[in-house]
Amino acid sequence: xxxxxxxxxxxxxxxxxxxxxxxTYSNSAFQYFMWYRQYSRKGPxxxxxxxxxxxxxxxxxxxxxxxxxxxISLFIRDSQPSDSATYLCAATNSGGSNYxxxxxxxxxxxxxx
Amino acid sequence: DAGVTQSPTHLIKTRxxxxxxxxxPKSGHDTVSWYQQALGQGPQFIFQYYEEEExxxxxxxxxxxxxxxxxxxxxxxxxxxLLGDSALYLCASSLGTDVSTDxxxxxxxxxLTVL
Numbered sequence: 001x002x003x004x005x006x007x008x009x010x011x012x013x014x015x016x017x018x019x020x021x022x023x024t025y026s027n028s029a030f031q032y033f034m035w036y037r038q039y040s041r042k043g044p045x046x047x048x049x050x051x052x053x054x055x056x057x058x059x060x061x062x063x064x065x066x067x068x069x070x071x072i073s074l075f076i077r078d079s080q081p082s083d084s085a086t087y088l089c090a091a092t093n094s095g096g097s098n099y100x101x102x103x104x105x106x107x108x109x110x111x112x113x
Numbered sequence: 114d115a116g117v118t119q120s121p122t123h124l125i126k127t128r129x130x131x132x133x134x135x136x137x138p139k140s141g142h143d144t145v146s147w148y149q150q151a152l153g154q155g156p157q158f159i160f161q162y163y164e165e166e167e168x169x170x171x172x173x174x175x176x177x178x179x180x181x182x183x184x185x186x187x188x189x190x191x192x193x194x195l196l197g198d199s200a201l202y203l204c205a206s207s208l209g210t211d212v213s214t215d216x217x218x219x220x221x222x223x224x225l226t227v228l
Contacts, residue, residue, distance in 0.1 A: 090155075105153065105154055
């Protein structure tokens with residue numbers, strides 16, 4: 001079992017839709033959770049960062065972590081064609097010696113005008 | 114600010130050959146991590162370099178090796194290439210080694226194709 005599981009999609013939505021992207025994880029030591037966005041032929045860029053459980057909002061984006069169910073979500077409101085990209089969830093441990101991120105497979109999102 | 118740069122952009126090699134990929138970190142960053150991203154997969158951690166030393170290695174064989182230079186730039190070397198090494202190789206830089214608090218900035222990657 002992979003430590004971070006993510007449905008690869010693809011997901012296609014009309015412009016203006018609310019998008020929900022999800023991951024699950026199995027490693028109870030994970031305390032920090034990130035969402036990266038990766039455009040075609042580009043490197044990933046950090047979109048959202050969350051520590052432990054709870055919600056974090058940034059503009060049209062909301063990240064949620066439910067540690068009791070080991071579930072990570074990213075919501076995109078009023079989705080735009082420019083949001084079309086692959087979305088990667090990632091996690092890492094707490095404490096020192098956190099040298100690596102563990103990524104999910106990524107979900108390919110297309111927002112149609 | 115130039116951001117993280119990687120060279121070359123694309124590379125085609127044959128099985129058994131050796132390859133060297135290069136990375137220049139974002140200005141002011143002292144830590145470089147390398148990831149392998151196979152087609153349709155998420156990035157997988159190869160190793161991290163800080164102070165010219167390998168700090169941690171992921172589940173990759175010894176054919177994968179690296180180096181960090183005094184100016185913080187880094188190289189990834191892969192020997193005895195296999196078809197399965199075909200992937201996008203991503204370099205990420207950060208100020209500090211703790212990825213839970215030190216944001217990693219990724220370069221555009223080097224696309225390696227092994228024939």
